[in-house]
Amino acid sequence: MAAAISVTSLCLGAELRFKSGQTWRGELNDTVEVVYNEGGREQRVEGKVVRADSTMVVVETVSAGKTAKKSIFFGDVKSMKSLTAAAKTDSTSTTPATSGAKAEGNGTAGATAGASTPTAPDAKPSDGSFKGVFFLPMEGMVGTGLRHDEIEAIAKEADKAGPGQIIVLEIDSPGGMVLEAQRIHEILKDLKKRHRLVAWIKKAISAAAFTAMHCEEIYFMNLGSLGSMTMFSGMENVAKGESLEAWLALAGEVAKDSGRDPHIARCMIVKDLVCSYDIPEGGGPKDARFREDGKGQFLVDGPDTMLTFTASRALACGFSDGTADTTDELAKLMGLPEWKEYNESGRKIYRDWQALLERGTERMVELMVQLNYKGDTLGEPEKILATKLNIVEELIRWHDRCWSCAIKAQFEMGVGVPPKEYLEQIAKDIKKQIAEIRERNRENARRR
């Protein structure tokens, strides 16, 4: 085995044994000095360790007031020592660390305040303090069924329990709006600093794949698939030039920040790119070294296809941390003593939102169709206009309550709902027409 890592509960102390035989024991957020190979040269970096596991060591450095992250493949690390007093460095011992420094939270593997999690599938909470995970199912298009709002809501719930919670996002989405993906990105980027984020994949295509890749831990269901992130708008206007470059850079950064090779993300965006990998002798999937050509031992993505992972392919190259069809199986893979949910909040957030989305979408479709005929048989123009006004005003209220309903109506039911501003203008015009009719009526009455 190339690396030995153990993460104890609560204290979150980690132990890494490098190829050189040197062992580092410490905790996330320790200040460390890492010596590593890069481009055939020995390099050195000093900073706060924000990730340390059998795949990657990530060190946060501060230079000229700017914070930057340096990701180093585990296999490239020659040595690592902690410069803070709390951690110990041992060149021979392989005994797991038992640091006394406890993080607040519910005590699960790798979860720690202020740092992202090292994923250690065999790590188990040991002191019985595990209170459960925050579980949020997310289903539907990004922008309608899968939104930043629900992630924000579960984050608030998790924050109430203190940092270091586990948030499991169950994703079943065909993708959707880039704008919403950007909002999700901002939230998850922040959220992963204080909680352990886990994605459990039923289906994560396009913007949903991007969402999932923010999580350090990704588990698939057997039927799951993830990938195909080409960005396009309207009638097949594929992002090109600067917008493509920006998308490639962002997706690559997200992948890298979560301990994955950025090239994998790029292969999900550009068809022509190729990706293969090698697994060093005696290594496992997590030791996979990716190449930007097809000359590796195993092919991930050929030149004529867009990369979309299935469960087994993702597992084989270490992209996924395991395959689980049930919550019990997932708990086992996550190193939890059992599947337990902290409370019902995530499921309630999901249920409430899906119910509102369904009701609101159907109502908006109804209203749009009714706009064509409702009130037409009333005879009097003022009554007809008043009926139309009621419909438009209800549409505006639905816009305020559930803007995603308008998007769902358009994309999933083929009924376009005008933007709120446009509806407001229509309402204003109708009111004006009603006022004019009333004025005319008054005028007529006066003349009579």
Next chain:
Amino acid sequence: MTLRTRLARTMRSTLPLTLVAPALVGAVSITLSANAPALASPAPVPTPSEDKALPLVAKPKVYVIPMKGQLGTDIHVDIYKKIIEDARKVKPDFIVFDMDSSDLPKSMLLEDPGDRREEWGIMDYDHIRTMVRALREDLGDVPQVMWVEDAFGASSLVALAWPNLYMANQARFGGLGGAIANIKARYSQEDVEAKMVAATAGGILGILEKGGYPTALGEALIYPEQVLSASFEGRKVNFRNDLEGQWLIDTSKDHAVSFRATTAEDVGLSDGNADTFSDLMFLLGYREFEQIDSGQKLFDDYVQDWRRAMEKVREYYNDSQETGGDLKGLQQAKSLLEKALTLLERYPAIEMRLGLPALKVKLDIDRLKEEINGIKRQEKETGRPGGRSGGGGGGRSAPGNGPGSR
């Protein structure tokens, strides 16, 4: 695997190159080939998803779950939810899924396949995934066997979600080449097409992985341009999308691979061939068994009910177009559509089959109400009977837009 298959494999592995197996005309041909290593291999194949072993009992209780007729309507998750409940009560020793669902008739030379196009399986991957998950997970503690009497088209995808697969001698599976071709036809921009194809393929391959079947096989089943060959390591079959394997299964780049029972068994996709339920039981090692048919009854009743209901919906809908434009006619039309709506809401299969959303009917009813109220007001105001001139129209669809075929 049967003795015949083992013998066949041993024989073939000693035969010279490029010998085409004669029994495979009409499906795929297997040719032996030299085996040369390629640069990059496909990623490792999935481990077959865990399945319970069949019980060691003398006379097992076997619960039969039919999958017959049209995928997406007859074979629909709603009825399986009821069957799952029933099976839980019965507590069988194991379950046999009896699959007979094909887009193309076996007697293709005698029938025009286009004649029954409306009976072709509906490729709704979300529905397939939901159904497979329900059956595999909710009954996951009971051993399961898939017995394919025939599965040509989308249904073969469902069959491949089960690792323990047996086939009748005349059974086929495949016919999935259209899955990707249909996606390609929808998009003109190369990258968008590639994205949609990859997303669809990912979904399909995920279903195959549930049954433990390798990606290379899945890709040959859905991509016309993918070839397929296989090599054997003992009992293990390694499929590959090149012609470097020992056996060339599909060398064509023009059509996706399909299998007949014999070939499927030869390449280890099916575990054996059985023409009757008793044969299947015998093949599984049981001379005696108790066949539980309550699932069959639930299924038959459901199919009969929803199909009868569909005919009623057609009738109600068409009749609603024929009523007059006066008050009485509009009230009749409204009443007919209300009956249609009740049935549409009870059987989602009707909506799937006819492409007639319940919401549309609901809105048609609302529009009729509006017209009825208008006429009543008019009558009240004028004291004369009101109505639309010329009849028809209103919120009602033109006859050509009503329910018919998908």
